[in-house]
Amino acid sequence: MRLLVIEDDDRVAHLIGRGFEEEGWRVDLAFDGQMGKRLALTPDHDAIIMDLILPKLNGLDLCREIRQARPDVPILMLTALGTTDDKVEGFDAGADDYLVKPFEFRELSVRLRTLLKRQARQPVGSPVxxxxxxxxxxxxxxxxxxxxxxxxxxxxxxxxxxxxxxxxxxxxxxxxxxxxxxxxxxxxxxxxxxxxxxxxxxxxxxxxxxxxxxxxxxxxxxxxxx
Structure with missing residues (x-):
């Protein structure tokens, strides 16, 4: 499994990357919205973790572009903002889940695995x-x-x-x-x-x-x- 982490805080990005590498993931890091966009719009990654506030291209706009190009890729959004309006904005932009900083890596890992399990569920014979x-x-x-x-x-x-x-x-x-x-x-x-x-x-x-x-x-x- 290959993961893209888009996070402008170098320390946080590397902590997340190391954590998932220890779980067996291949991890790519991007430190601004434009770099994240270049990587995210390729079909190489099975999931994306991204910050809401990014330089060069903000997280909401980036999330919308990723969702339009890759409607099925799981996107987990990270942010220091945790109000209802902030969550609604993130979900409306196309995020599948929303985790407020600070967080424990264990919770982040569980959230991502849950998103992947949901994506893998393909009901047989369900109506169109x-x-x-x-x-x-x-x-x-x-x-x-x-x-x-x-x-x-x-x-x-x-x-x-x-x-x-x-x-x-x-x-x-x-x-x-x-x-x-x-x-x-x-x-x-x-x-x-x-x-x-x-x-x-x-x-x-x-x-x-x-x-x-x-x-x-x-x-x-x-x-x-x-």
Missing amino acids: TLRLADLELNVVTHTVTRAGQEIPLTPKEFKLLEYMLLHQERLLTRAEIAEKVWDTHFDTGTNFIDVYINYLRKKIDRDYEPKLIHTKSGVGFVLKIG
């Missing part, structure tokens, strides 16, 4: 199109329509809606959504899941009937008709 009422989601083309109108979604909004459609009419707790969609434990100190539910409501429910996303106060959410 998921439907509820006049809402349709195509898992191959990554398109969503309601009443025939295409609705643009960010990568994380798409994954959240896909999970809800796969488990429609079942109550989904915030903890379950955090684990299954974000591969992380729900942090009660942030409300990023509620933020994404609200994003989906505005896009797929606000201008349509019947309403499909329902909240069970204090518990979670249900995708169903009526």
